[in-house]
Amino acid sequence: IRKALLLSCLLFAVGAVIGWVATSSLEKLLVQQLEGLSEISGNLRDSxxxxxxxxxxxxxxxxxxxxxxxxxxxxxxxxxxxxx
Missing domain, CATH: 1.20.5 (Single alpha-helices involved in coiled-coils or other helix-helix interfaces)
Structure with missing residues (x-):
């Protein structure tokens, strides 16, 4: 169980670092998605x-x-x- 706990902690730490580093690209993706959703919402609202x-x-x-x-x-x- 000790090896599994260490492996899970290592995976968590690596995921946290990757998430921290990739924040700017994720922000760009989210902005694009929200712009598309805003356009769709406007079209649906005007129906x-x-x-x-x-x-x-x-x-x-x-x-x-x-x-x-x-x-x-x-x-x-x-x-x-x-x-x-």
Whole structure:
């Protein structure tokens, strides 16, 4: 158990360092994602029935990603960590 604890602490420390170093690139990615989401939100808000448009968008987005996770999990035999 001692080796496993040391390995998990080492992985945690390495992950923390990588996360600290990669903050600027992650910030750029998040800004791009938020700009895209803002544009989609504006288009949905301007539709004839905004509540229904938001509902359909969120439902389809979650349904597509859920089915994709199920198939990728069955294909590779594990939960696809990219969606987490």
């Amino acid at each position: 004839s029935n905004p509540q229904w448009s938001f509902f359909v968008f969120i439902f389809l987005n979650n349904s597509i990603k859920g089915v994709l996770i199920i198939f990728l999990g069955a294909l590779f035999g594990m939960l696809p960590a990219i969606f987490l």
